[in-house]
Amino acid sequence: MSTAVKDPAPAKGPAPLWSALRELPTNVWSSIFRNPLPSTDLERASTSFTNFFLHLHPVKVHRNTLRPGYTLGLGLISLFLFVILVFTGVLLMFYYVPSTTQAYDRMLDLRSTVAFGVFLRNMHRWAAHGMVALVFLHMCRVFLTGAYKKPREFNWVIGVVLLLVTLFMSFTGYLLPWDQLAFWAITVGTSIAAYAPLMGKQIQFVLLGDTTVGQEALLRFYVLHVAVLPAVLTLLVAVHFWRIRKDGGLSRPEDGEARGAVPAGMVQAGVVKMRIEPAVESAKRKIYGLQGFVRGPFTKVGNVPDDSVYSWPNLLMAELFVLVLTISAILVISLVFNAPLEQPVNVMHPPNPAKAPWYFLGLQEMVSYSAFWGGVGVPSVMVGLLLVVPYIDRGAAGVGRWFARERLLANTLFISLVILNVIFIVIGTFFRGPNWAFVSPF
């Protein structure tokens, strides 16, 4: 394999056919993969930036960003769940019809006639719930480690928008089975939109394409769910990732502390020597391209005391581990638990109580006190606070550490709001019975 990189000496005279045939496998392989499996640092770097699928990664990453206990891999799990959702979602599209007369029958067909139909729907449903939860947890991680601080303010803003798009994705998908749960959850959800000031009723009308939830609403939600929102989400995810690199890589614990927290076995490429050398000296011997001349907060080569490791294999192994973990979790959950499917839509008989999906039950609980404040006012204020927090909380201390003492106030406020939200969700889920009366689950 390694012989493939060097061109063979030019053949004298016409090349015999048999030697072309003999070299066919090698030539095909080397035309696809520009590099052999890397064994030197140069080859490790080359592997990362000459491969389309790998060049998303920087050639090198700071070793502290690889500490599993720092990021917990939450953002990566969210991404992998989205990938699972795209794959299973496209497969489900082959059997689904967005029609009020056929949608529910197609759900039953998934159970009875489609090979792996139930399993695919389970995977899609649980990955969707998982993605909502993981995106939220990822946001908590970023906040509690202060990772939204300069220069990463705008990436935090994109992240908040991604959370909203994820919620809207889940909400639009909720209607598609056209069962009782779907119909009444969307009836309640879109009525909340009608409480928005000035344009509320208009927004609800445009969202539903009619005055009540019906065929038009099903078609609109379907198009949003399978085309518009995934495209928006993909674009935003791309910008989100691109900005990680342009903002100087992930935020991370400072160099001095917790050295060696990465298990020694994880770091395979030369790190120790470079850290000791003066930066200028090491830079002279390095081979680098354009990125060496770029100014700004970018991941730099050679002008800082180097504590970075090669993405191949260190980062890739970590990502592969998270991928395997995510897929196995979804597979196991989908084998054990079936996605719920209630009775077909009956416009005359709302279930009592009619409950929204769990991540909106906190909202629904607040709505039961005041429709405007619970459904529009408080959520708007919350989202507004999330959007502006990196521009208000400007202190630079405590970035890159969980629960930094310098960030006690911000972290306390954030955790309080999270706990409040969780309490509302728990009350809405377990403590509300018919007519939304308070019941005890015990």
Next chain:
Amino acid sequence: MPLETADRGRPVALQEGNVPRRRMMAWLAGFGLAGSGVLAALSNWFFFKPRVTYGPSARFSIGKPEDFPSGTRISRDVERVCIVREGNRLAAISTTCTHLGCIVAIADTGFACPCHGSRYDQDGNVTGGPAPKPLPWFKLTLAPNGELEVDKNTQVDPGTYFNV
């Protein structure tokens, strides 16, 4: 490229003769693009706001007055309206909860919503729960064929009955 040699010492803005014109073109192009962006957003709004809906009509017949004996309160869940008759007076009260759009059920005291516990009296006034407004009353007329017609697009003041 030859800025340092040939144009040394001249004000930067004048180094290239066509800069103001070029800048104006850029401004115009930018203005045009922004304008068409606004127009596109507006036209999208009108595109997405349907001119015709395919759902049930807001004006519909409910049958002859004799179908509603005096003293009855008949809830028509498909049309989401409750027909009330007292003596010769008829009224059509909405059964769509003003809170979040569930269908309210007829209760002994008036109406009760199964979703979030809103309660209304016989005339649709709020007596409990999170509902912000009373249930609206709809216009009721007698069509030439002798059937009652409800117009959900036209609300009337609560207490306005139609006499037959």
